[in-house]
Amino acid sequence: MSEFNTPANNGPYINDVERAMHVRDQISQGVDWQEFANCKGANPDIFYSDNKRDVVDAKFICSRCVVRQECLNYALKYNDPKGVFGIWGEKTEYERRAIRERNYFDTSL
Numbered sequence: 001m002s003e004f005n006t007p008a009n010n011g012p013y014i015n016d017v018e019r020a021m022h023v024r025d026q027i028s029q030g031v032d033w034q035e036f037a038n039c040k041g042a043n044p045d046i047f048y049s050d051n052k053r054d055v056v057d058a059k060f061i062c063s064r065c066v067v068r069q070e071c072l073n074y075a076l077k078y079n080d081p082k083g084v085f086g087i088w089g090e091k092t093e094y095e096r097r098a099i100r101e102r103n104y105f106d107t108s109l
């Protein structure tokens with residue numbers, strides 16, 4: 001996974017907690033959350049695939065993403081509720097629809 005945003009190539013942190021704190025600090029200073037996306041450098045096709053292996057791989061990348069919540073909130077907030085496509089914030093279209101129907105997302109971001 002060295003091509004993704006690991007601590008080695010995305011900042012001077014020594015563990016996940018420090019990395020998350022660094023990212024929150026950067027976002028609070030106006031840096032776009034997408035700058036910290038773990039999917040940068042990944043094959044985008046796996047995020048828009050019906051293949052189960054692709055979905056597992058995409059979700060694994062998301063699971064290690066420090067801006068997963070921002071990504072999910074963005075998808076829930078801005079995507080067409082009836083036409084959402086692809087995996088965002090570790091959630092498939094179907095999972096996001098279920099969240100949206102429960103009105104379960106944080107609109108404060």
Ligand code: SF4
Nearest residue numbers: 037039062065071089
């Ligand atoms: S949570 Fe969003 S930004 Fe992070 S890896 Fe997944 S799709 Fe990319």
